[in-house]
Amino acid sequence: MDANEQETDREIVPERLFQSDSNTCASVCGAEQTIRKDFLDMLRERHDIERHTRWYDIKKKFESDPRYRIVDSLYREEYFEDYLHIMKEEKRKERELREQRERERHRERKADRRDRDKDKEKDKDKEKSRKDRGRSxxxxxxxxxxxxxxxxxxxxxxxxxxxxxxxxxxxxxxxxxxxxxxxxxxxxxxxxxxxxxxxxxxxxxxxxxxxxxxxxxxxxxxxxxxxxxxxxRDRDKEREHHMREECIGHFTALLTDLVRTPDFTWKEVKRQLRKDHRWELIETLDREDRERKFNEHIDNLMKKKRERFREMLDEISTLQLTSTWKEIRKLIKEDPRYLKYNSDKGEREFRDYIKDKTMTAKTSLRELLQECKFITHKSSDLIKENPNHLKEIQDILKNDKRYLVLDHMEDERNTIVLGFLEELNKRGPPPPPTASESTRRNK
The missing domain is CATH 1.20.5 (Single alpha-helices involved in coiled-coils or other helix-helix interfaces)
Known part of the structure; x- marks a missing residue:
């Protein structure tokens, strides 16, 4: 191989390398443009993105989207800023186009009005000339x-x-x-x-x-x-209402993230909230609104905590209305739903639970008495004539759990039964079906 052929080979090799590099670069750039376009399309599908939306407020909504995950984390916010800029330019162009159309419509209306005025002037001139000729x-x-x-x-x-x-x-x-x-x-x-x-x-x-x-x-x-x-005024009120609702939304999200137990006061929580970068988003919210939303959040946490505690008590099959706190505490001392309470508060919640269960049992007993067909308005008089009739009624009621659950308070249970019988006696015999139907129609 002579010198000329060697020089030709040396010139061909760099050209091939340059062509391969340029092809690789073009393919990479094309892929990046495609990824960026998909990412922007994903953002465009969200109608709640506005010109002042922040990236850290919206990015959690895209974590499940493959178009979000394929983009490097270094470029996501940059693409988001590009989208905001594009959206701003599109809105500006739409506004300019709308204003241009409005100006054109205004010019057309003005020209039409001018033509109508000219026609009116011509008609007036004709009428005037006709009258002048008549007068002359x-x-x-x-x-x-x-x-x-x-x-x-x-x-x-x-x-x-x-x-x-x-x-x-x-x-x-x-x-x-x-x-x-x-x-x-x-x-x-x-x-x-x-x-x-x-x-x-x-x-x-x-x-x-x-x-x-x-x-x-x-x-x-x-x-x-x-x-x-x-x-x-209406526009200012609407803007203030929108800003207030937005601040309340940010504040609620902040409380949900940072306050997860109802054992804190507003003074303690406020110090912790001020350290979060989202605090500056709610500085325009009134102090009364902050405290009110905090109290509502604490009340919701207390309600959920109480509901979980009562669910835990409902799961105890051996629990009865006569059970004591000492007995129940041994069964639930390892349950995390109990550990959220101290001993005094847990006992107080248990007593409230037993009280509510007792009230429910009394209501169930009254429903049982209403369901019994053998109890009529004559039962009270029969008991006065024959005291054993009350024992017969009680023996029948013992077949139902709603009666037996109140065995520990027998006197109060008997009072409920006798009171129900007296009430039936005062009402008298029930009206026949036809009579009740006519009475209801008259009403």
Whole structure:
């Protein structure tokens, strides 16, 4: 192999290496772009992501999604920020497009209004010209009639004056000429005064019209301001309500994560909560709301704790209403549901449990008496006549567990039975089915 062939081989090898590296790089970049696109699609499927959503608040919702797990943890938050930026740009473009459409609609409405105004002006001009033509024709006719009268008037006056001159003396003629001049001057003055009065009245009408228009504009502006102020108040209230509900949600999540036992006070818990980074999200929440939500959380924990304790007692098959705390404590001392109580609180809960079970047993006994068909309104009178009848009733009731469970309080049990019999006796015989049906219908 000569020198030229060696140089050719040396040039070909780097080119092949460069091509393989570029192909590998292109495939890797394509895979990364695909992963990023899938991750962004996953985020887009969540409709509760907003512009101010934080990554650590939302990331737990995606842990089960394979598109979330395939992305390296270093790039997840970066992709999330990219998505927020994309969402912000999309909303900005939508807002600009919406505003542009609104401006176009406004221009179209303005152009339509301008065209309508032009059409109205044209119609007014046509109507005005038609009226002017009519008035001009009527004025021409009036003018012709006046001119004809004026032409005839000098002749009549001349004839009258000649007749008067023939009858009157020179002194009377001079006096008549002066009176004619005064009459003509008075008529001219009255005409001028009438014109001035008409002009003043016209100006007053225009002034009142202008004042009414200005008053209407001011009233409309006040109405618009009131409406706008109401909308702004409603929007502020809605925003405050939304922020408050969001703060309450953050605070509830914080309590759920950090407060899991009801043995703490608000003062103790508050120090622990302030150390959590989520505390700054609830600083705007009122102190009364914080304490109220804390007390509700503690009450829920106490309720759950009591329910689990009572479930534990229900599981004891040997427990009876006569059982003592000392006997039961030996059976449950290793149970974790008991270990959450100290001895005094556990005994108090046990006594409350026995008290509730006793009340339930008494209620069950009354239900048993109502179910017994052999007990009627006559049973009380039969017992007074024959005391052994009560023993017969008791012997029948002993076949039911609801009667036997109260053996330890026999006197109170007998009081319940006798009270039930007395109540039946006072009610008297039950009404027939048809009578009860008609009574119910009348009601």
């Amino acid at each position: 024709r009527s004025r021409d006719k009036d003018r012709e009639r006046k001119s004809s009268k004026e032409k005839e008037k000098p002749k009549e006056e001349k004839g009258k004056s000649e007749k008067i001159k023939k009858r009157e003396t020179p002194e009377e003629g001079e006096h008549r000429e002066e009176s004619d001049k005064e009459e003509r001057a008075g008529s001219v003055d009255s005409e001028v005064a009438r014109q001035r009065e008409n002009e003043a009245e016209q100006k007053q009408k225009e002034r009142e019209k202008k004042l009414r228009a200005e008053q209407s504009i001011r009233e409309r502006e006040k109405e618009v301001q009131r409406t706008l102020a109401g909308h702004l």
